[in-house]
Amino acid sequence: MALPTYASPLERVWYYTYLVICTLxxxxxxxxxxxxxxxxxxxxxxxxxxxxxxTFDPAGYSLRWYDTLLTLGHPGSDTxxxxxxxxxxxxxxxxxxxxxxxxxxxxxxxILATFLGTxxxxxxxxxxxxxxxxxxxxxxxxxxxxxxxIAVGMSFFFAQACVPPDSIWSTIFGxxxxxxxxxxxxxxxxxxxxxxxxxxxxxxxxxxxxSGFDQSLIRAAHSLGANPRTTFFKVVxxxxxxxxxxxxxFAFVTxxxxxxxxxxxxxxxxxxxxxxxxxxxxxxxxxxxxxxxxLLVIISVxxxxxxxxxxxxxxxxxxxxxx
Amino acid sequence: xxxxxxxxxxxADGRPLKEALATAQSRAKRRAFLLVLxxxxxxxxxxxxxxxxxxxxxxxxDGFSRSSPTLxxxxxxxxEFDHMNPPEQAYAALVTDLAEMQATKNTGMAGTRINYTVPxxxxxxxxxxxxxxxxxxxxxxxxxxxxxxxxxxxxxYAMESAxxxxxxxxxxxxxxxxxxxxxxxxxxDKQRIYLYLFFKTFVVSAIITVICLxxxxxxxxxxxxxxxxxxSLLMILVLLPFWTxxxxxxxAWIALLQEQGIVNDALVGLGILxxxxxxxxxxxxxxxxxxxxxxxxxxxxLPLYSVMKVIPPSYARAARSLGAxxxxxxxxxxxxxxxxxxxxxxxxVFILAVGYYITPALVGGADGQLISNLISFHMTxxxxxxxxxxxxxxxxxxxxxxxxxxxLIGVDRLKLG
Numbered sequence: 001m002a003l004p005t006y007a008s009p010l011e012r013v014w015y016y017t018y019l020v021i022c023t024l025x026x027x028x029x030x031x032x033x034x035x036x037x038x039x040x041x042x043x044x045x046x047x048x049x050x051x052x053x054x055t056f057d058p059a060g061y062s063l064r065w066y067d068t069l070l071t072l073g074h075p076g077s078d079t080x081x082x083x084x085x086x087x088x089x090x091x092x093x094x095x096x097x098x099x100x101x102x103x104x105x106x107x108x109x110x111i112l113a114t115f116l117g118t119x120x121x122x123x124x125x126x127x128x129x130x131x132x133x134x135x136x137x138x139x140x141x142x143x144x145x146x147x148x149x150i151a152v153g154m155s156f157f158f159a160q161a162c163v164p165p166d167s168i169w170s171t172i173f174g175x176x177x178x179x180x181x182x183x184x185x186x187x188x189x190x191x192x193x194x195x196x197x198x199x200x201x202x203x204x205x206x207x208x209x210x211s212g213f214d215q216s217l218i219r220a221a222h223s224l225g226a227n228p229r230t231t232f233f234k235v236v237x238x239x240x241x242x243x244x245x246x247x248x249x250f251a252f253v254t255x256x257x258x259x260x261x262x263x264x265x266x267x268x269x270x271x272x273x274x275x276x277x278x279x280x281x282x283x284x285x286x287x288x289x290x291x292x293x294x295l296l297v298i299i300s301v302x303x304x305x306x307x308x309x310x311x312x313x314x315x316x317x318x319x320x321x322x323x
Numbered sequence: 324x325x326x327x328x329x330x331x332x333x334x335a336d337g338r339p340l341k342e343a344l345a346t347a348q349s350r351a352k353r354r355a356f357l358l359v360l361x362x363x364x365x366x367x368x369x370x371x372x373x374x375x376x377x378x379x380x381x382x383x384x385d386g387f388s389r390s391s392p393t394l395x396x397x398x399x400x401x402x403e404f405d406h407m408n409p410p411e412q413a414y415a416a417l418v419t420d421l422a423e424m425q426a427t428k429n430t431g432m433a434g435t436r437i438n439y440t441v442p443x444x445x446x447x448x449x450x451x452x453x454x455x456x457x458x459x460x461x462x463x464x465x466x467x468x469x470x471x472x473x474x475x476x477x478x479x480y481a482m483e484s485a486x487x488x489x490x491x492x493x494x495x496x497x498x499x500x501x502x503x504x505x506x507x508x509x510x511x512d513k514q515r516i517y518l519y520l521f522f523k524t525f526v527v528s529a530i531i532t533v534i535c536l537x538x539x540x541x542x543x544x545x546x547x548x549x550x551x552x553x554x555s556l557l558m559i560l561v562l563l564p565f566w567t568x569x570x571x572x573x574x575a576w577i578a579l580l581q582e583q584g585i586v587n588d589a590l591v592g593l594g595i596l597x598x599x600x601x602x603x604x605x606x607x608x609x610x611x612x613x614x615x616x617x618x619x620x621x622x623x624x625l626p627l628y629s630v631m632k633v634i635p636p637s638y639a640r641a642a643r644s645l646g647a648x649x650x651x652x653x654x655x656x657x658x659x660x661x662x663x664x665x666x667x668x669x670x671x672v673f674i675l676a677v678g679y680y681i682t683p684a685l686v687g688g689a690d691g692q693l694i695s696n697l698i699s700f701h702m703t704x705x706x707x708x709x710x711x712x713x714x715x716x717x718x719x720x721x722x723x724x725x726x727x728x729x730x731l732i733g734v735d736r737l738k739l740g
Contacts, residue, residue: 035579126354133729
């Protein structure tokens with residue numbers, strides 16, 4: 001936006017003030033996220049910049065907090081870093097275990113939410129769908145209902161949701177449930193909880209993609225002799241895929257960042273990164289938290305870039321050109 | 324087309340067209356519904372049923388009724404007894420139950436249930452249960468000699484109410500009502516902790532919503548009027564916080580705002596602040612508000628932006644050319660057109676703020692706690708029914724707001740990025 005030539009001096013002053021205000025708000029948005037990156041290289045156990053850091057003295061910086069991430073819960077921190085050391089890190093380090101749990105829970109929750117959500121979105125965006133508004137409101141509600149309420153409800157229910165021992169159900173689901181055969185304190189419980197929380201995001205992104213979908217393409221495919229399955233996989237799927245993938249990424253991030261449900265329904269075997277961070281912030285706050293935070297910022301930048309590229313691709317495919 | 328002509332229309336296999344169309348439409352309806360069904364069942368089982376279960380917990384507690392069958396029976400037979408002065412039979416029933424509780428080790432459960440409505444009852448029950456087996460009639464005198472609190476009318480009201488498994492007691496306590504000698508009454512103003520916290524949560528959420536709106540408006544406007552290439556670059560600055568872990572952002576705010584944090588260090592370093600006079604911006608309400616504003620700001624910017632983007636700039640130009648000042652143009656022409664975005668963003672931010680848990684729990688300290696934190700507190704203390712009742716009240720408030728959101732904006736118009 002440029003100032004119109006008829007702008008008065010007062011308007012010119014206001015215009016530049018406005019730009020300054022906007023810049024300050026952008027700094028407010030982004031600075032807290034960027035500030036954790038240099039802080040995580042602190043050589044001292046402080047949460048702020050030391051004098052050495054401010055003078056860019058290399059002695060003020062170190063990778064010790066990243067090292068802590070590998071060695072916490074792993075006894076041999078001073079031994080040689082050979083293959084055995086690394087495999088011990090992989091098997092025992094607290095943060096690595098948390099990362100593994102977060103990844104697997106996130107992956108399965110995403111698959112569940114994306115599959116169910118995409119199929120439902122296909123139904124929801126058909127004009128014939130009955131009770132569309134009500135069903136949509138129900139499916140979006142996990143995003144609106146406070147997480148604490150969901151967590152309380154789930155912790156009551158999942159403690160009761162058990163399979164009878166020595167039944168066929170216990171043979172099928174047993175390995176995914178807790179020792180007592182319940183959803184509480186089990187991986188399946190956390191996955192299910194995170195899938196519910198991710199569903200609204202999948203529904204929103206996929207229905208948004210489908211709203212720009214030209215229904216006549218389906219009729220065109222049919223008229224050219226394609227059966228419903230071919231039509232879906234060759235015509236519909238490629239067009240809605242960007243929406244599905246960004247919905248899946250949203251669902252994954254939701255799970256990857258979720259802590260309240262984990263606090264209430266997970267056991268010691270389901271420690272995730274956010275839970276580890278939550279405990280870390282509550283108890284002994286150490287810059288190791290900042291090191292994790294930095295890694296998470298890098299992941300979120302990567303995910304955001306992917307989603308943006310997908311969105312642009314989807315807009316290009318649908319013929320909506322940026323103006 | 325005439326009436327006669329319509330009636331004659333049939334499909335190729337001779338069925339009336341109207342009937343064939345109805346069949347086809349109901350089949351299409353069924354097909355669409357079948358696609359949604361698996362997810363609906365999943366959400367029902369893993370989301371709606373747990374919440375229903377929680378609501379059930381909020382009106383159900385068998386801690387007392389299960390372990391006091393004799394007294395429960397007596398309450399049923401004598402619904403009109405005098406709470407100020409219960410008869411000997413009531414005390415006899417009580418002693419029988421207390422002795423049984425001691426034998427089956429259920430005293431704690433029963434005492435805890437009464438403790439919700441009459442504080443101090445756990446120790447009273449434990450003492451009573453220890454002595455009950457050795458007691459001789461008349462029981463009334465013996466019990467009152469043991470502890471005069473056994474004669475308190477509020478205790479008898481509480482036990483009468485707790486003898487039924489279904490109860491609204493937890494809602495009464497959550498609404499800050501107190502059991503007195505004459506039954507439930509409005510509590511002392513100084514002890515209205517629950518309603519006060521609800522009120523505080525709403526006020527804080529409103530403050531955060533207003534701050535978010537004030538910060539989001541100029542940014543959304545800038546994004547809407549800049550050329551696409553520049554605005555998508557700036558949009559990334561809005562979306563990055565949105566995609567960054569909540570815990571990362573909370574950690575960052577701790578690093579920035581704590582007493583030995585970056586902001587205080589900078590102010591001291593610049594000589595604005597004395598070293599012994601550092602600002603307390605963390606672990607109190609200020610910390611909660613600042614961190615939550617940062618977390619929720621993108622939820623305000625995005626709906627505002629999507630409305631502002633489609634406002635044609637020619638309206639403002641027309642207003643200017645007709646002689647309006649820039650302020651009038653903004654107030655009378657531009658602002659009214661952004662109202663749908665303001666409503667959508669404000670409602671969304673307010674709804675999310677009311678139920679917020681993590682940020683207040685981590686940076687709120689003692690003063691910055693909200694209603695969600697109290698629910699969590701009761702959960703960790705195993706006061707499940709109390710937590711459930713508070714959660715149900717919060718849920719009712721949220722659902723009312725959600726309904727307004729759906730009526731005003733429509734849930735299907737929710738957008739992400």
